[in-house]
Amino acid sequence: MIIMQSIIFGGGCFWCIEAVFRRLKGVVKVESGYAGGKLENPTYEDVSEGKSGHAEVIKIDFNEEEIKLKKLLEVFFTTHDPTTKDRQGNDIGKQYRSVILCYDDEQMEEVEKFVREIQAEFNRPIVTEVGMTGKFYPAEKYHREYYEKNRENSYCTIVIDPKIRKLKEKFSKDLKQGID
Secondary structure (H helix, E strand, O other): OOOEEEEEEEEOOHHHHHHHHOOEOOEEEEEEEEEOOOOOOOOHHHHHOOOOOOEEEEEEEEEOOOOOHHHHHHHHHHOOOOOOOOEEOOEEOHHHOEEEEEOOHHHHHHHHHHHHHHHHHOOOOOOOEEEEOOOEEEOOHHHOOHHHHOOOOHHHHHHHHHHHHHHHHHOHHHEOOOOO
16 A cells, blocks of 8 residues: 655755655655745745745655655754754755755654654754745756766765765665665
């Protein structure tokens, strides 16, 4: 039986987190985009300038029979720093904030409980924003599957490759076959 759910994660540049979550069994679709702002139909430029209020995010569609929300949360909190406000590495600004946007109250309760339980594992407070999803705007086509199409790009080798290595080390049994 297929039980599809969706959730939105923002953990810095969407190129990074898209590359991570595309590799997980049970993840059916990952789409880069923008959420959490006020401007209708924002462009990459609008979001990059930091004036739209949106974060770079991914929308994950997943089969709950194959992967649970808890596993997605474990991966999310392992592959980015949830203790830095409006920043991931050299990516600085509200558009790079750590955020989880839920589709229903049940998800929200599970996420909030998870965050409370893992706080002790971090030396600083978790600053990940948790809320209900509003409008999700898909990113422009050239942002989709960026890592797969641009692996030799220095951003990919310096920033994304270490996240993929960490994913492979800590979650090897949860990875899809055939995706490098």
